Amino acid sequence: MTSGGAGADRELTGGGSEANGAAEAAVARADLVVDGIVGIGGKGGLRPDAERLVRAVRGIVVAxxxxxxxxxxxxxxxGSAVRADAxxxxxxxxxxxxxxxxRTHAGALRLVDIGLDAHLPADPDVEALQHEDVAALLPRPSAESDKYRRGVVGVVAGSARYPGAAVLAVSGALRGGAGAVRYVGPAADNVISRFPETLVHSGPPAKAGRVQSWVVGPGLGDGAAARHSLEDVLASDVPVLVDADGLHLLPxxxxxxxxxAATVLTPHAGEAAALLGVSREEVEAGRLAAVRALSERYxxxxxLKGSTTLIAAEQQPVRVNPTGVGWLATAGSGDVLSGLIGSLLATGLPARDAASVGAYLHGLAARRTTAPHGAPIAAYDVSTALTDTWRDVLA
Incomplete structure (x- = not known):
């Protein structure tokens, strides 16, 4: 670790209690501290001497x-780790x-190119989409398109207790590129009153009409009717997204x-823990391992939703979504995301791409809604921002 202050740069190393005390005092006086204690091969938390040194820091930390x-x-x-400003x-x-x-320890990130492109693996362990990647994946209707050619997404959501989940899932689905949304469930009156363009059916899903994808689970409940709806949808030959109560009903x-056809599961950490039979704390501490284990098991x-959204599919790099914000941790935002991804599935996007693009747009829509200084948002605010967000990505 080096410190900068009062015109001096010094390398600080341990060497006895007196030397350590002097190092801590010097670090405490520094305006800027450069962290180079452990390299990328280091494992485990900081050793005690290093931890004490880090606790003494008062200035800006660059790792x-x-x-x-x-x-x-x-x-x-x-264990203990440095929290850098950059x-x-x-x-x-x-x-x-x-x-x-x-990620929360890294602060602002800056990548410096040192000419390693030729030596980087073609298939990395982890990747993150950027604007141009997402723009290339967004569906675009042609002159010959009609609402059915663009894809129909079926939404099986909501209940007498949670009719709002159906409304929010449909709101996301209507802005995800599909040509039509077909709602199946007991909240049809709520859905139609908000979105009269929705096609509605009392069920079961198999008799509701042809769709190119299904979304099942938000606000569905855990009764026999919910279980039968999930079984009906999973028996179909189109891509299915399972969320919320649908995840609880999975064997x-x-x-x-x-x-x-493909299946997409969209758990948060608690739901992932239940599916894996581990604690929520274990999932949150090892998110990468958890999302890979879920994909392999099922x-x-x-x-995997949360502070970092991860998308895993077998034999492919895990994708990290870089757009999420803390204000997305609000009731119903996951319902909007489910409808959005289901709609992208209906347009023909492969499951991994639909999930990745949906998470990217969802996060950007939240940023647009809470900008410029950050403010509380509601789930419906996110869905209404999706159209302008889509336009921004294409632009």
Whole structure:
């Protein structure tokens, strides 16, 4: 660790209690501290001497390559770690700089190109989409398109207790590129009163009409009718997104590879923990391992929601969504996301791309809504911002 202040740069190292005390005092006086305690191969938290030194810091901290004490490969933090104001990394982003909990230790990120492009792997462990990637994936209707050619997404959501979940899921689906939304469930009156363009049916899903994808689960409840709806949808031959109550109704450890089409699961940390049979704390501490384990166990594309949204599909790099904001932690925002991704599935996007693009747009819409200084938002605010967000990405 080096400190800068009063015109001097000094390297600070341990060497006895007197030397350590002097180092801590020097660090405390520094306006700028450069963290280079541990390299990218380091494992575990900071050692006691380093931890005491870090606690003495009062100035700005800039980490070299990554904050000391975080795991570069997984984003895990096993013990004490540096919390940097900024991190300057070299050659390529490390997974630990993009995935929580380590991401919150990195501060502002800056990548410095040192000519490693030719030596980087073609298939990285983790990747993050940018504007141009998302723009290339967004569906575009042609002159010959009609509402059915653009795709119809079916939404099985809501209940007498939670009719709003149906409304929010449909709101996301209407702004996800599909040509029509077909709602199935007991909240039809609520949906129609807000969105008269929606096609509605009392059910069961198999008799509601042809769709190109299904969204099932938000606000569905846990009764026999909900279970039958989930079974009906999973028996279809189109892509299915399962969220919220639908996840609770999945058989533990059930393999979804038997389905003819793709399945997308969208749990938050608590739901992921239940599906894996572990604690929520274990999922939050090792988000990368958890999303991979879920995808492998269920044979599905898995979007793990939370402070860092991760998308995993078997035999492919995990995608990290870079657009989310803390204000998205609000009731109903996941329902909007489910409808949005389901709509993208109906347009023909592959499951991994639909989940990635949906998460990207969802996060940007929240940023647009809460900008410029950050303010509370409601889930419906996010759905109404999706059209302008889509336009921004294309522009």
């Amino acid at each position: 070299v390559d990554l904050p000391s004490g975080v795991d570069a490969d997984t984003g895990e933090v096993r 991190t300057i990394t070299f050659g390529a982003y490390k997974p630990g700089l993009l995935i929580d909990p380590a 533990t450890g059930g393999d979804l590879r038997k389905r003819e 044979g599905a594309t898995v979007l």
